[in-house]
Amino acid sequence: MSVKKSPAELKSIFEKYAAKGGDLNQLSKDELKLLIQAEFPDLLKGSSTLDGLFQELDKNGDGEISFEEFQVFVKKVSQ
Numbered sequence: 001m002s003v004k005k006s007p008a009e010l011k012s013i014f015e016k017y018a019a020k021g022g023d024l025n026q027l028s029k030d031e032l033k034l035l036i037q038a039e040f041p042d043l044l045k046g047s048s049t050l051d052g053l054f055q056e057l058d059k060n061g062d063g064e065i066s067f068e069e070f071q072v073f074v075k076k077v078s079q
């Protein structure tokens with residue numbers, strides 16, 4: 001992972017993609033896909049898959065990623 005982003009950048013990225021449709025404060029799987037393709041294109045090149053990542057992040061299993069759930073992703077990409 002060559003590109004690191006600050007927490008403030010990640011918050012604005014989350015808000016930008018969460019606002020694309022449905023619940024404005026949650027990321028759907030489609031929105032997560034757009035976010036990763038645009039901002040973290042290298043993330044899914046290894047063994048990670050979008051489905052696997054989404055399941056990992058969606059702790060309460062409601063099919064959406066809240067900003068709180070997104071923090072796991074923030075830790076992953078800021079390492």
Ligand SMILES: [Ca+2]
Binds near residue numbers: 057058059061062069
């Ligand atoms: Ca959730």
